[in-house]
Amino acid sequence: xxxxxxxxxxxxxxxxxxxxxxxxxxxxxxxxxxxxxxxxxxxxxxxxxxxxxxxxxxxxxxxxxxxxxxxxxxxxxxxxxxxxxxxxxxxxxxxxxxxxxxxxxxxxxxxxxxxxxxxxxxxxxxxxxxxxxxxxxxxxxxxxxxxxxxxxxxxxxxxxxxxxxxxxxxxxxxxxxxxxxxxxxxxxxxxxxxxxxxxxxxxxxxxxxxxxxxxxxxxxxxxxxxxxxxxxxxxxxxxxxxxxxxxxxxxxxxxxxxxxxxxxxxxxxxxxxxxxxxxxxxxxxxxxxxxxxxxxxxxxxxxxxxxxxxxxxxxxx
Amino acid sequence: xxxxxxxxxxxxxxxxxxxxxxxxxxxxxxxxxxxxxxxxxxxxxxxxxxxxxxxxxxxxxxxxxxxxxxxxxxxxxxxxxxxxxxxxxxxxxxxxxxxxxxxxxxxxxxxxxxxxxxxxxxxxxxxxxxxxxxxxxxxxxxxxxxxxxxxxxxxxxxxxxxxxxxxxxxxxxxxxxxxxxxxxxxxxxxxxxxxxxxxxxxxxxxxxxxxxxxxxxxxxxxxxxxxxxxxxxxxxxxxxxxxxxxxxxxxxxxxxxxxxxxxxxxxxxxxxxxxxxxxxxxxxxxxxxxxxxxxxxxxxxxxxxxxxxxxxxxxxx
DNA sequence: GTGAAAGCGCTAACAG
DNA sequence: CTGTTAGCGCTTTCAC
Numbered sequence: 042x043x044x045x046x047x048x049x050x051x052x053x054x055x056x057x058x059x060x061x062x063x064x065x066x067x068x069x070x071x072x073x074x075x076x077x078x079x080x081x082x083x084x085x086x087x088x089x090x091x092x093x094x095x096x097x098x099x100x101x102x103x104x105x106x107x108x109x110x111x112x113x114x115x116x117x118x119x120x121x122x123x124x125x126x127x128x129x130x131x132x133x134x135x136x137x138x139x140x141x142x143x144x145x146x147x148x149x150x151x152x153x154x155x156x157x158x159x160x161x162x163x164x165x166x167x168x169x170x171x172x173x174x175x176x177x178x179x180x181x182x183x184x185x186x187x188x189x190x191x192x193x194x195x196x197x198x199x200x201x202x203x204x205x206x207x208x209x210x211x212x213x214x215x216x217x218x219x220x221x222x223x224x225x226x227x228x229x230x231x232x233x234x235x236x237x238x239x240x241x242x243x244x245x246x247x248x249x250x251x252x253x254x255x256x257x258x259x260x261x262x263x264x265x266x267x268x269x270x271x272x273x274x275x276x277x278x279x280x281x282x283x284x285x286x287x288x289x290x291x292x293x294x295x296x297x298x299x300x301x302x303x304x305x306x307x308x309x310x311x312x313x314x315x316x317x318x319x320x321x322x323x324x325x326x327x328x329x330x331x332x333x334x335x336x337x338x339x340x341x342x343x344x345x346x347x348x349x350x351x352x353x354x355x356x357x358x
Numbered sequence: 359x360x361x362x363x364x365x366x367x368x369x370x371x372x373x374x375x376x377x378x379x380x381x382x383x384x385x386x387x388x389x390x391x392x393x394x395x396x397x398x399x400x401x402x403x404x405x406x407x408x409x410x411x412x413x414x415x416x417x418x419x420x421x422x423x424x425x426x427x428x429x430x431x432x433x434x435x436x437x438x439x440x441x442x443x444x445x446x447x448x449x450x451x452x453x454x455x456x457x458x459x460x461x462x463x464x465x466x467x468x469x470x471x472x473x474x475x476x477x478x479x480x481x482x483x484x485x486x487x488x489x490x491x492x493x494x495x496x497x498x499x500x501x502x503x504x505x506x507x508x509x510x511x512x513x514x515x516x517x518x519x520x521x522x523x524x525x526x527x528x529x530x531x532x533x534x535x536x537x538x539x540x541x542x543x544x545x546x547x548x549x550x551x552x553x554x555x556x557x558x559x560x561x562x563x564x565x566x567x568x569x570x571x572x573x574x575x576x577x578x579x580x581x582x583x584x585x586x587x588x589x590x591x592x593x594x595x596x597x598x599x600x601x602x603x604x605x606x607x608x609x610x611x612x613x614x615x616x617x618x619x620x621x622x623x624x625x626x627x628x629x630x631x632x633x634x635x636x637x638x639x640x641x642x643x644x645x646x647x648x649x650x651x652x653x654x655x656x657x658x659x660x661x662x663x664x665x666x667x668x669x670x671x672x673x674x675x
Numbered sequence: 676g677t678g679a680a681a682g683c684g685c686t687a688a689c690a691g
Numbered sequence: 692c693t694g695t696t697a698g699c700g701c702t703t704t705c706a707c
Contacts, residue, residue, distance in 0.1 A: 055487075057684055068694045073686060083692065102487035106423045106432065107684035110699045115423065120473075124462075130628050137454035145441075145475050153485060156437075156473040158462050168470060170372075170419035267631075290607075290632045311447050314584075315607045315632075374700055385678040390702060400676065424700035427683045 056099035064095040072096075076103070105153075115173040118152040120144065123181040123205075125161045125241075129266070131287035131307070132242050136180055138308025139203065142329040143178060150333075152176070164189055169198055176336045180204055181242060187212065199339035201332045206245050210350055213339060215332045217306060217324050218353035219246035220253055223282060225356045226302045226322045227254075235279025236260040236301075238270070238292065243284045243306055250282070264288060271295045286312045286321065293319070304356075323357045373416035381412040389413075393420070422470075432490040435469040437461065440498040440522075442478040442558075446583070448604035448624070449559050453497055455625025456520065459646040460495060467650075469493070481506055486515055493653045497521055498559060504529065516656035518649045523562050527667055530656060532649045534623060534641050535670035536563035537570055540599060542673045543619045543639045544571075552596025553577040553618075555587070555609065560601045560623055567599070581605060588612045603629045603638065610636070621673075640674045 058076075062069045067088060074082040075092040095101075109115040120143055122136060144154045152175065157168055164186045169177055177198055182205040202214045227234050234254050239247040244263055251261050260281075262273045270288075274295040281301045283289045289303030290312055298319035305313070305323050313321045331352045375393075379386045384405060391399040392409040412418075426432040437460055439453060461471045469492065474485055481503045486494055494515055499522040519531045544551050551571050556564040561580055568578050577598075579590045587605075591612040598618045600606045606620030607629055615636035622630070622640050630638045648669045 059684080069685080070687085070695080071693060074693085077686085079687090085692070088692085102484055104427070104490065104684050105488045106426045106490060107699085108686075109423045110421070110427060110684080110701090111686050113699085117472075130626065133458060134451075134454070134626060137451070137458065140473075141450060141454065144473050148475050153489060154473050155434075156457075156461050156471050158465050167419055171422045172470060173421065173423060267628075287629075290629065293632050294634065309447065309451060311584075312604075312607065315610050317611060375702095376700080386701080387678055387680095387703080388676085391677085394702085396703090402676070405676085421700050424683090425702080427685090427700080428702050430683085 056096075056101045057104070058101075060099055061092060061095045061101055064099060065091045067092060076101075109173060113173070114175050116151070116153055117155050117172050117174050118147045118176040119155045119157065119169060119172070119174040119178065121164075121166070121168070121177060121179045122156070122158050123161050123164055123179065123183070123186055124158045127265075129240070129264075131264075131285055131291070132240055134287050134309070135240065135242055135285055135307035136204075139180070139328060142308075143332065146329050146333055147176075159186075161186055169200075174198060176340070177201070178203060178332055178336070182207060184208065199336045201335045201339070203328065203332055204242060212350075213335050214351045215328055215335060216351070216353060217243075217246070217328075218355050219243070219249055219284075219304070221353075222304050222322055222324065222356040223250050223253060225358060226282060226304060226320075229322070229358075230280075230302055230320060232280045232302075234282050236262075236273075236277045236281035237283075238262045238264060238273070238281070238288060238301075239284040240264050240288055240306075246284060246306075267291065286310055289313060289319070289321070290316065324354045325357060328354050373413075373418045374421070375418075377416055378409060378412045378418055381416060382408045384409060393418075426490060430490070431492050433468070433470055434472050434489050434491050435464045435493040436472045436474065436486060436489070436491040436495065437464075438481075438483070438485070438494060438496045439473070439475050440478050440481055440496065440500070440503055441475045444582075446557070446581075448581075448602055448608070449557055451604050451626070452557065452559055452602055452624035453521075456497070456645060459625075460649065463646050463650055464493075476503075478503055486517075491515060493657070494518070495520055495649055495653070499524060501525065516653045518652045518656070520645065520649055521559060529667075530652050531668045532645055532652060533668070533670060534563070534645075535672050536560070536566055536601075536621070538670075539621050539639055539641065539673040540567050540570060542675060543599060543621060543637075546639070546675075547597075547619055547637060549597045549619075551599050553579075553590075553594045553598035554600075555579045555581060555590070555598070555605060555618075556601040557581050557605055557623075563601060563623075584608065603627055606630060606636070606638070607633065641671045642674060645671050 058069045058072045061072045072092055075084055075089050120140055147154050177200045179202045182202055184207050187207050202212050237250055237256060241263055247261055247263050270291055274292060282304060283292055283301050284304045285307045286303050286305045286309055287307055293316050298316045303313060303321040305321055310321055310323050313319050335352060375386045375389045378389045389409055392401055392406050437457055464471050476482060494517045496519045499519055501524050504524050519529050554567055554573055558580055564578055564580050587608055591609060599621060600609055600618050601621045602624045603620050603622045603626055604624055610633050615633045620630060620638040622638055627638055627640050630636050652669060
């Protein structure tokens with residue numbers, strides 16, 4: 042009793058189906074049938090119990106790598122975050138709530154979630170193929186990085202791009218409806234919009250809104266560093282719009298919150314409660330759900346494609 | 359030419375080593391040798407090139423599931439986040455920067471990262487065994503949830519608990535040094551501490567500091583809902599300490615920021631720049647690095663265990 | 676130098 | 692109803 046293998050506190054080392062089969066006096070096939078509740082196979086309750094008992098006795102846990110080798114599904118969903126070298130804290134913070142929500146949703150759907158940061162300069166999408174991801178969500182991709190994808194990723198993998206700057210109709214996208222948001226904000230407050238601040242994550246929005254509101258480019262700031270904020274705000278005379286609540290918060294240092302409306306793109310609108318006189322505009326909280334929908338219709342109608350290639354999240358009114 | 363398999367835009371369907379072997383006129387063994395640069399095997403440059411060419415021609419990507427089946431390593435690291443049903447936004451937000459940093463670190467080390475939210479009520483740690491995780495980082499575990507772990511998780515898996523409320527010396531931990539932080543804050547501002555607000559993620563800290571500062575429990579608030587904040591702060595007369603910068607921000611609505619010091623436990627101290635007169639205390643930004651260190655020494659000295667079971671992150675002075 | 680062959684742990688026909 | 696068998700794609704002895 043000392044030559045035996047060292048056991049851990051849970052008792053056994055690492056049981057496989059073979060071990061269970063042995064213990065329950067059946068074949069591995071039977072074990073598989075029982076453990077997976079295979080329909081079409083009719084197992085007598087007696088045997089079933091024997092197998093089940095053996096399994097829990099041995100503390101059996103299936104090896105998902107082996108499983109996914111044979112089924113052609115890994116059970117893994119990927120969240121790939123494209124990150125630039127000089128990512129700022131408010132940009133990082135803006136992704137987190139979505140990642141969080143997405144992970145939660147996927148986990149509750151039974152997927153295991155792989156999270157991976159990809160260098161915007163050289164996004165290595167190999168993980169999709171290596172891990173045989175069943176579904177992929179890409180955050181913050183830009184046209185450029187997407188060329189890589191379209192060249193290399195295996196087709197048939199449902200891929201949804203979120204908050205991504207791409208035109209390519211090949212990709213399915215989920216994004217905020219910035220135009221509607223801006224119009225809603227302006228109309229609601231009955232004020233003009235004389236300037237616009239956006240983080241780089243919403244650079245497309247900045248372009249759209251600049252056009253929509255016919256703003257001179259000097260009144261538009263795509264924030265790269267925190268220092269740019271004060272001088273820009275200082276020379277504004279009118280009211281304006283700020284995208285990203287973290288940026289909105291920073292701005293409060295240099296300008297009265299009553300002078301701008303924050304369009305909440307960072308998933309943390311609660312933040313603004315600390316600015317009493319501020320006004321903010323929220324979007325429907327369903328970016329993750331929309332992405333999921335898109336993914337699921339992509340799985341089902343992979344031949345025809347889902348009804349619409351792009352989902353716009355609407356602002357709350 | 360129409361009976362052939364449908365190909366995707368990248369050319370091929372899904373090449374395996376066998377395909378490469380065929381194309382390069384060698385055996386799969388040779389392919390494996392070449393592709394993995396196996397030392398000890400001497401392959402003539404000519405063959406090597408042939409294999410390499412075939413591989414890139416066929417757009418080969420290894421199947422990591424198959425690989426991990428045979429090697430006993432998955433190449434996966436897990437970040438498991440214990441979440442309570444009534445998690446609040448400031449609690450959620452406090453985890454994100456760490457998850458982010460950890461993921462980045464692990465990714466750059468070559469791991470693929472699995473992120474999983476676990477219900478605090480019934481944390482299902484099966485994923486560790488199912489996916490054969492090479493390393494595991496658990497966030498926000500409580501003693502209770504940890505009993506589950508110690509009973510079921512396979513030994514030999516380096517597991518590090520971060521921001522977790524556990525006594526069990528069995529587990530390796532990384533945490534902030536709250537006592538030192540409080541003392542530093544108080545000494546630095548040369549002020550007394552008459553009250554304390556903490557989020558539930560720092561409930562241990564609250565206990566420690568209550569004792570350390572001999573605060574009456576009526577002067578200590580472990581924040582559960584946002585509404586508790588105003589009444590609590592309203593009845594404070596002295597200065598105090600607030601843990602979690604998001605909470606600190608919320609507090610500014612009800613109390614002058616100059617009256618409290620925020621101990622930044624949420625990884626986003628920049629937030630407080632929007633509160634001009636506030637004072638804050640940061641920790642060394644190495645929680646993730648410490649966790650990594652611990653994990654690595656756990657891998658190496660799995661027999662003896664690492665030098666210390668618990669790492670305390672010190673405040674910056 | 677290279678390849679045949681034996682699996683890793685699991686599933687899915689197909690026999691019995 | 693249950694067991695045998697043939698792999699999934701890859702690594703790795705061990706012969707040739």
